[in-house]
Structures are given as C-alpha cells and as structure tokens.
Amino acid sequence: MLMVHKYGGSSLADAKRLMLAASRVAQQVRLGHRLVAVVSAQGDTTDALLENAAQVSRRPSKRELDAYLSAGEQMSAALMVMALEAQGIPAVSLAGWQAGLTTDSVHGDARVLGLRGSRIRYELDRGRTVVVAGFQGVDAAGDITTLGRGGSDTTAVALAAFLGAERCMIYTDVDGIYDRDPRKFPEAKRYERIGYDEMLALARGGAQVLHDRCVELAKRYQVPVQVLSSFRPGPGTLVTEI
Numbered sequence: 001m002l003m004v005h006k007y008g009g010s011s012l013a014d015a016k017r018l019m020l021a022a023s024r025v026a027q028q029v030r031l032g033h034r035l036v037a038v039v040s041a042q043g044d045t046t047d048a049l050l051e052n053a054a055q056v057s058r059r060p061s062k063r064e065l066d067a068y069l070s071a072g073e074q075m076s077a078a079l080m081v082m083a084l085e086a087q088g089i090p091a092v093s094l095a096g097w098q099a100g101l102t103t104d105s106v107h108g109d110a111r112v113l114g115l116r117g118s119r120i121r122y123e124l125d126r127g128r129t130v131v132v133a134g135f136q137g138v139d140a141a142g143d144i145t146t147l148g149r150g151g152s153d154t155t156a157v158a159l160a161a162f163l164g165a166e167r168c169m170i171y172t173d174v175d176g177i178y179d180r181d182p183r184k185f186p187e188a189k190r191y192e193r194i195g196y197d198e199m200l201a202l203a204r205g206g207a208q209v210l211h212d213r214c215v216e217l218a219k220r221y222q223v224p225v226q227v228l229s230s231f232r233p234g235p236g237t238l239v240t241e242i
Helices: 015-030 045-056 062-086 119-125 151-163 196-204 212-221
Strands: 002-007 034-039 091-094 101-103 112-115 129-133 136-138 144-146 167-172 193-195 225-229 237-240
Touching (some): 002 015, 002 151, 015 034, 034 062, 034 119, 034 151, 062 091, 062 129, 062 136, 091 119, 101 151, 119 129, 136 151, 151 212, 196 237, 212 225
Parallel strands (some): 034 129, 091 129, 101 136, 167 225, 193 237
Antiparallel strands (some): 101 112, 136 144, 225 237
C-alpha cells in the first residue's frame, strides 16, 4: 500500500518531535507500506526567515522570497531523512522541484497543476522512503514557487492524488476536526467522519486545521484525508465523500 503522511511544523519543532515522527514513518515502512512523507518547516522557522528577509529589504521580490522561504521545508526534509536512516530506513529527501510538483507562476500563492516526471516513483521502486519538502513547487520557467497558507497540506493531498495513494494522513497538533475550537469550547464535538463539502464550509468559515485549497483538491481527486494528532493516539477525523 502506498501512503502519504504529512507532518506540520509543530510536529517537527525540535529533535525529539522529529524523531517521534520518523519513528511513526519507520513503523509503517516495516509493516510493508511504501511511504511518501511531506514535511513543513520546523516550528517558527518560516517566521524567522521572513524576519531575516525584512531586515534586508522592505519589498523583496516575490520570486526571491519564494526561493528563500522554500529552504525551511528543505531543511526539515533532510533532517527527517537523517532520522530515518539512523533507524535503518533507506530514504531520500526531495525539494518541490526535484519531486516534480508543477504550479502556476503566482509567487507566494501558487496553485498546483500536476506532477512532472517519475522521480518519486523511481525512488519508491528502489525501496526508499521519499521525504518531500512541502509548501513548494516549480513553475513552467523552472522557478521555485510557494503555495501560500496551508501549503504543505496541499502538497500532501496533491501527491496522494497524482501518485494514487490509498490515503493521505495529516499529522498535526490537534486530534481531529471539531465543530468549534476545542481550546475555547470544552464541549466541542470531534467528527469521526466529515464530508468534503462540510469540511470546505468549515475551512472557509475560519477553521484552520485544513486549508480550503487542500480540501478542494481532495474532493476533486477523491482522496481520503485523515487528520490525526502527532502527540497522542486516536482515530482522528476522516475527510471523505459522504
């Protein structure tokens, strides 16, 4: 079975959390699954990069800002591969352009268009786990683009769709989708299963667990998306057609 995992910044914020994520990936590989892991930048890395850029230029070009910000996810991907190799799992990291994720040319808010080339499948066929830097792709001119808010989730769903994965599993700091913010409302209800349209309505209404563009892709390609906690066991919420 081919699976796609996605790990957000809070799930990779320090070495302990990154190793925990790598252990979860390694466990699935040992069970015989082929796996593509999509990673965000660690913790507050993206904010720190934006601050650095602002110290150099008040108005950096969007092209160069994309090239700069994409480094955060690439660093996470390489660290994840180091952690997997330390656990005896053959793996390789790929930046968005190496993975072949193509986008339009709207820097800072690009839309995914497709998957070019066969690098991911080639690496999977060699017995490697593939770790892809999220939040980024490449346009027709060969320039790095970034996907905007929720970009790594969008990367994960897109790869699951284009590769024909059985499921896309989003690991984050909450244990599923709720009808309201559980941090503010203790009586909030967690959905065991939710339809694409209802999830889209929640996302467009301000729910921040999944971005609407990610859900749109999942609906278009009928990709089941499971939202799970990185830090405690549980079934999470399955986003699918109902």
